[in-house]
Amino acid sequence: MNECTPILDTGLRGASVASTRISDVNGKLGKLIYRGYLVADLAQKSSYEEIIFLLLRERLPQKDELAELRAELNEKRKLPREIFAAMEALPRDTPPMDVLQAMVPLLAHGDAHIKERELESSMKSAVNIIAGLCSITTAWERIRNGKDPVMPRDDLGHAGNFLYMLKGRDPLPEMVNFFDTALILHAEHSFNASTFTARQVASTRAHIYAAISAAIGSLSGELHGGANVRVMEMLKEIGSSDMIDEYIEKRLESGGLIMGLGHAVYQVDDPRALILAPMSERVGKITGDTKWYELSSEVEKRAKQAFKARKKMDIFVNVDFYSASLFYAMGIPMDLFSPVFAVSRVCGWAAHVIEEQFALAAPKPALYRPGASYIGEYCGPDECVFVPFDER
Numbered sequence: 001m002n003e004c005t006p007i008l009d010t011g012l013r014g015a016s017v018a019s020t021r022i023s024d025v026n027g028k029l030g031k032l033i034y035r036g037y038l039v040a041d042l043a044q045k046s047s048y049e050e051i052i053f054l055l056l057r058e059r060l061p062q063k064d065e066l067a068e069l070r071a072e073l074n075e076k077r078k079l080p081r082e083i084f085a086a087m088e089a090l091p092r093d094t095p096p097m098d099v100l101q102a103m104v105p106l107l108a109h110g111d112a113h114i115k116e117r118e119l120e121s122s123m124k125s126a127v128n129i130i131a132g133l134c135s136i137t138t139a140w141e142r143i144r145n146g147k148d149p150v151m152p153r154d155d156l157g158h159a160g161n162f163l164y165m166l167k168g169r170d171p172l173p174e175m176v177n178f179f180d181t182a183l184i185l186h187a188e189h190s191f192n193a194s195t196f197t198a199r200q201v202a203s204t205r206a207h208i209y210a211a212i213s214a215a216i217g218s219l220s221g222e223l224h225g226g227a228n229v230r231v232m233e234m235l236k237e238i239g240s241s242d243m244i245d246e247y248i249e250k251r252l253e254s255g256g257l258i259m260g261l262g263h264a265v266y267q268v269d270d271p272r273a274l275i276l277a278p279m280s281e282r283v284g285k286i287t288g289d290t291k292w293y294e295l296s297s298e299v300e301k302r303a304k305q306a307f308k309a310r311k312k313m314d315i316f317v318n319v320d321f322y323s324a325s326l327f328y329a330m331g332i333p334m335d336l337f338s339p340v341f342a343v344s345r346v347c348g349w350a351a352h353v354i355e356e357q358f359a360l361a362a363p364k365p366a367l368y369r370p371g372a373s374y375i376g377e378y379c380g381p382d383e384c385v386f387v388p389f390d391e392r
């Protein structure tokens, strides 16, 4: 045993590991705050570009600042040729999250500011990655289907460009608005697993591209960003409302999880899910198919009842529960649900990396290096005696 105490075999639940000015999650009240603003307000009144500015620069932008950011994003959405060539070389069935994770470090090579340890250089790199991830995700969808990537358009914003580059046709303005709101809602969530990963990598003074590439790997897991795909798989497996009870009983009986329910921090419904649920219904109505929204809503109701009856405790919906049926109704392929999450969350990751790099929060962040409790039971209380290979 080393001298570190206490031992936390609990995924660091309840432990505060750093100071941050970026966001706060109040799990008891179901409040999510970006830089002092309620996310529910931001979702209603702002745009994803404003959120980028707010998270990176700690305040809302003025008109000229927003115009400048939009122009910079337009420029950076045009990917370097090498990135297209690298994607073309990949097997077509490479999972999209793996593609994103592999391509982000390649963006670093076109970044002339990468070696400068200046705040403004990191801001530029952040915008480069935010813009680049949108283009990489949509280009991969085209390339893996044997189509040419669609070049971005300067007259569209971030949400509009994503949908346009994905489908190759003008997106409906209502869909752009819904997608923009979804991007705002997924942009930041304090010290979740992927953000902690990004900060941990940044604490070694690795560059922002390395930190964000690692965060994408973390987000790909089904207990994190991968959950929205698993929610959609669950809805498809259930298929119709008469099969819900049987599915839930089987899952709970076998100790399995019902995806999209439960959260490490919220003890009430996730405030983002409360906004995404009506959006899912409205998009379903626009596209003429509300089946998946209705099924989600019924699963939520019955799973909450079954959970309470079995475990004598409440369970709540998280962000992934309704984003699944929303993204599905928007015609986004299921294996792009997590990449869409990354396309949004990248801006929160970047803000955290910059906070880690430039110590905007006090006290100055240190290299993360926790201890661990070694369970050394191999050779009794003593060290093992090494037996050479030939004598074993």
Ligand SMILES: CC(C)(COP(=O)(O)OP(=O)(O)OC[C@H]1O[C@@H](n2cnc3c(N)ncnc32)[C@H](O)[C@@H]1OP(=O)(O)O)[C@@H](O)C(=O)NCCC(=O)NCCS
Residues within 6 Å of the ligand: 222, 223, 224, 227, 256, 257, 258, 259, 260, 261, 262, 263, 264, 265, 318, 319, 320
């Ligand atoms: C997100 C998650 C990892 C949080 O886990 P956590 O903080 O460890 O949750 P808790 O330990 O407080 O859970 C308490 C109990 O509820 C159970 N539980 C939690 N979420 C559950 C779910 N979605 N389905 C079934 N049971 C669940 C746990 O197994 C635990 O049961 P136990 O006491 O018998 O062991 C967990 O809820 C989960 O795996 N959810 C499904 C995946 C998901 O939607 N992820 C996206 C998160 S944004």
